[in-house]
Each structure stands twice: as structure tokens, then as C-alpha cells.
Amino acid sequence: MEMHQLDRRKPVRRRAQTALTLISLAAASLSCAQAFLVQPHRHTRTLRMGVAAPPPAVRQKPVKKDWLGRVKEPPESKVSEPKPTLREWMDASIREWMNVRDARIGVLILNLGGPLMENDVESFLFNLFMDGEIFRLPAALRWLQEPLAYLISKARSPKTSEAYRSIGGGSPILGYTQAQGEALTRQLRRMGYDAQTYIAMRYSAPYTRTAVTEMLSDNVDGVVILPLYPHFSVSTSGSSINILKKYSRMFIDMPHTVVTEWYDRPGYTKAVANLIQREIDSFTADERREGIHVLFSAHGVPKSYIQNGDPYQDHIVKTIDTVKRQYSADVSTHLSYQSKVGPVEWLQPYTDDMIESLAKQGVKNLVVVPISFVSEHIETLEEIDIEYRHLAHEKGIRNWRRVPALNVDPLFIKDLAELVAESLDQPVLSLNEVCFKKYKTSFEQYDE
Numbered sequence: 001m002e003m004h005q006l007d008r009r010k011p012v013r014r015r016a017q018t019a020l021t022l023i024s025l026a027a028a029s030l031s032c033a034q035a036f037l038v039q040p041h042r043h044t045r046t047l048r049m050g051v052a053a054p055p056p057a058v059r060q061k062p063v064k065k066d067w068l069g070r071v072k073e074p075p076e077s078k079v080s081e082p083k084p085t086l087r088e089w090m091d092a093s094i095r096e097w098m099n100v101r102d103a104r105i106g107v108l109i110l111n112l113g114g115p116l117m118e119n120d121v122e123s124f125l126f127n128l129f130m131d132g133e134i135f136r137l138p139a140a141l142r143w144l145q146e147p148l149a150y151l152i153s154k155a156r157s158p159k160t161s162e163a164y165r166s167i168g169g170g171s172p173i174l175g176y177t178q179a180q181g182e183a184l185t186r187q188l189r190r191m192g193y194d195a196q197t198y199i200a201m202r203y204s205a206p207y208t209r210t211a212v213t214e215m216l217s218d219n220v221d222g223v224v225i226l227p228l229y230p231h232f233s234v235s236t237s238g239s240s241i242n243i244l245k246k247y248s249r250m251f252i253d254m255p256h257t258v259v260t261e262w263y264d265r266p267g268y269t270k271a272v273a274n275l276i277q278r279e280i281d282s283f284t285a286d287e288r289r290e291g292i293h294v295l296f297s298a299h300g301v302p303k304s305y306i307q308n309g310d311p312y313q314d315h316i317v318k319t320i321d322t323v324k325r326q327y328s329a330d331v332s333t334h335l336s337y338q339s340k341v342g343p344v345e346w347l348q349p350y351t352d353d354m355i356e357s358l359a360k361q362g363v364k365n366l367v368v369v370p371i372s373f374v375s376e377h378i379e380t381l382e383e384i385d386i387e388y389r390h391l392a393h394e395k396g397i398r399n400w401r402r403v404p405a406l407n408v409d410p411l412f413i414k415d416l417a418e419l420v421a422e423s424l425d426q427p428v429l430s431l432n433e434v435c436f437k438k439y440k441t442s443f444e445q446y447d448e
């Protein structure tokens with residue numbers, strides 16, 4: 001009975017086999033034609049949709065073929081390589097649908113965001129305090145996150161609005177981030193990459209979902225995820241990566257790698273040192289004889305974060321160690337932390353206490369360096385330039401200098417571009433690995 005049924009299926013199977021053979025022949029001749037024709041592959045990019053590139057951990061080696069379709073064996077050393085680089089992953093993914101190599105790279109820039117105008121302050125603060133990486137409640141009280149975020153943002157918004165009003169009514173962070181993104185795109189293109197940058201802000205538009213949607217509709221072949229924070233903290237890069245992890249289903253077949261931190265980059269640290277040196281050089285010979293003090297002021301985080309393993313403070317200290325080797329040795333260097341929020345203890349010493357203490361010691365010439373920020377925003381323009389400057393003068397520090405943020409400093413942008421390029425040739429670090437292995441963020445709890 002079974003035999004009979006099988007026999008009756010044979011002609012159907014034969015027809016299916018013939019159809020398959022015809023399809024493969026057509027596909028083979030198409031790929032041969034493509035090898036000879038100069039094809040603008042972007043027009044056919046939709047072919048790729050739904051083709052899942054294998055995730056890095058289980059990825060098989062890409063099958064390399066010559067123009068006749070013969071399989072080329074990879075060199076022996078590469079066979080044993082445990083993890084692919086992003087470049088290899090992109091290559092493999094592209095080769096699955098077409099024999100082309102001019103990969104388009106999306107660079108997804110992550111930043112915090114800020115209110116564009118005064119009316120946005122309350123919703124920006126609400127988003128910020130809704131984030132469990134910023135405003136951490138014990139597990140049993142997490143159901144209070146939303147009502148508390150609502151109350152705190154309402155209560156804080158008059159003070160915060162006043163601060164934004166004093167710098168023109170809104171945060172300049174989006175404008176600077178866009179300028180940095182455009183400069184990075186230009187630099188990567190000068191270096192020969194078909195790259196495009198996209199901006200994902202954490203607490204204000206353009207949000208992560210928008211950036212990812214835009215990036216996918218541009219048909220990028222691979223993504224480098226680049227937080228614009230040199231130092232990793234779960235409260236900044238970690239929080240943005242959490243949200244991205246939530247949306248990672250949107251680019252499940254998209255080769256990607258995460259740059260988690262870049263606090264020791266040569267171009268970044270040199271660019272900061274150059275800006276400090278410029279301020280040091282602006283002092284007169286008499287002022288130099290009096291002594292010059294350089295105060296690095298980093299955005300603080302609650303002390304408990306560091307006790308729970310956040311590497312932020314360690315990264316800050318390492319940046320400063322590298323930077324201070326690159327400017328005049330005859331100045332004194334200090335570190336303090338600014339922007340404390342709420343009643344719990346944050347990293348110490350606080351910047352206002354440090355300024356008072358330096359003034360008490362008789363310091364007259366002070367250079368302040370905002371070290372955790374790479375563009376101007378409220379903490380540099382209001383907190384440092386207005387509040388701390390006023391305090392310093394009041395306490396007798398006569399000569400106050402503030403080192404500008406890097407913004408689009410050419411040396412810095414070039415270094416960021418090199419960082420992106422280098423990340424293509426390093427073993428990929430996936431979102432999963434960052435969230436579950438490297439830093440163990442708590443992404444499952446929170447929404448954008």
C-alpha cells in the first residue's frame with residue numbers, strides 16, 4: 001500500500017525536480033551574467049529581504065566561489081577562526097544573494113538627547129526618569145517607576161527649564177550630534193567606505209526606532225553601533241543599547257557590531273590634550289609662575305553604580321591618565337564629578353566642592369575640562385560656564401578657562417572614523433553579547 005502511494009507520487013516529484021533544475025540553471029546563468037555586467041546592485045537590493053545571515057556565534061564560513069561557480073577553500077588558518085569580523089559577516093551575507101562586495105555601512109550613533117525647546121523639557125525629563133538605568137528602583141517597587149517619573153519630571157521641570165532658558169531655550173545637543181554625524185560620514189567616504197550615519201537619541205527625537213527604520217530602508221549591509229560616549233556606563237551607552245536590543249528583531253538578519261567604549265583612542269585623547277594645551281598657553285608668564293591647575297570635570301553617576309561593577313569611573317581615570325601625558329607637565333591635575341541629581345551619594349569629589357577647595361588652597365588660575373562630553377550641552381554651557389564660573393570667581397579664582405567640547409574637531413572625527421573602520425576587522429560584538437555577557441545591562445525592563 002505504501003509502495004503504491006510512493007509510486008504514484010513519483011511523476012509529481014520528477015516534475016518538481018525538473019522545475020528545481022530549471023530554476024538553478026536560471027540562477028546560475030544570472031549570477032554568471034552579473035559577473036560580467038557592471039550592475040548597480042542597489043536597484044535589486046530588495047532581493048535580500050528575508051535572507052537571514054547566520055548570527056555570528058553559529059555562522060558557517062562563507063562559501064567562496066570563483067566566476068565559474070567552483071568552491072574555493074579558505075586558507076587553513078581562517079577555518080579555525082572562532083568569530084567572524086563584521087566585514088566577513090557582511091561579505092557572507094551579501095554573497096548569499098549576489099556576488100558583490102561594495103558593502104554599504106550604516107553607523108548608528110547613540111546619544112542622550114535633550115529638549116529642543118522649553119515646551120519639551122517635561123517630556124524629556126519624564127523619558128529620562130522612566131529609564132531604570134537612570135532612575136533605579138528596587139525590583140519590588142518597579143511598578144512605581146511611571147508615577148514617580150511623572151511626579152519627578154513635573155517637580156524638576158521649572159528648575160531645568162530655567163537652566164535651558166539661560167542657554168537659549170533648548171539643548172544644542174541634536175545640532176552638534178548631527179554635525180558630528182555628517183563629518184563622520186564625510187571622513188568615512190574620504191577613506192573609501194560607502195558609509196552613512198544615523199542618529200538615535202535616548203530621551204528625545206530622533207528616537208531609536210526612527211533611526212533603525214530609516215537605516216533599514218536605506219538597505220545597509222552592516223551596522224556599526226557607536227555610542228557617542230567615550231566611557232561606558234549602564235546609565236548612558238548601556239541604556240541606549242538596551243533599547244536597541246529591544247528593537248533588534250527589526251534587524252535580525254543584519255550583520256552588526258557594537259563599539260562599547262573608546263576612552264583610550266589616540267586621536268580622541270590627543271585632540272582633548274591639544275585643546276587643554278591651547279588654554280594653558282593662554283596664561284601669561286606671571287600667571288604660570290603662580291601655578292596653573294587643570295580640573296577635569298566628569299558627569300557623575302551614583303556611587304552604587306560603580307560598586308555594582310559599572311566601569312565608568314575606571315574609563316574616566318584612564319582617559320585622564322592618557323590625556324595628561326600629552327600636555328605640559330608643569331601643571332597640577334585634578335578630577336571631580338558634576339551634575340548630581342537626587343539624594344543618594346554620587347561619585348566624589350563633587351565639582352563645586354573641588355572648586356571651593358582649590359580656591360581655599362590659593363589657586364588663581366584654573367582650566368576646567370568637561371571630560372565625559374564630546375559636544376556642548378547644558379552641563380557645559382550652563383553648569384560649568386555659568387554656575388561653576390560664578391562660584392570660582394566668588395571664591396577668588398581669578399583666571400578661569402573652560403576647554404571647549406570636541407564637537408567636530410578634525411582630529412577627533414578622523415579618530416572616530418578610524419575606530420569605525422577598525423571595528424569592521426575585529427571580531428563582532430553583538431547586542432546580545434553586550435547585554436548578556438560584557439556588561440549585563442537590564443534591558444528587559446524598560447521601554448523607549
Ligand SMILES: C=CC1=C(C)c2cc3[nH]c(cc4nc(cc5[nH]c(cc1n2)c(C)c5CCC(=O)O)C(CCC(=O)O)=C4C)c(C)c3C=C
Nearest residue numbers: 112113114115134160171173233235299301341372377378
Ligand atoms: C557621560 C554622560 C552622562 C552620564 C554618565 C549621565 C548620567 C546621569 N544623568 C542623570 C540625570 C540627568 N541628566 C540630564 C541631562 C543630560 N545628561 C547627560 C549626560 C550624562 N548623564 C547629557 C548629555 C544630558 C543632556 C544635556 C542637554 O544639553 O540637554 C538631566 C536633565 C538636565 C537636568 O535636569 O539637570 C538629568 C536630570 C542621572 C540621574 C544619571 C546617572 C544615573
Ligand SMILES: [Fe+2]
Nearest residue numbers: 112299339379
Ligand atoms: Fe545626565
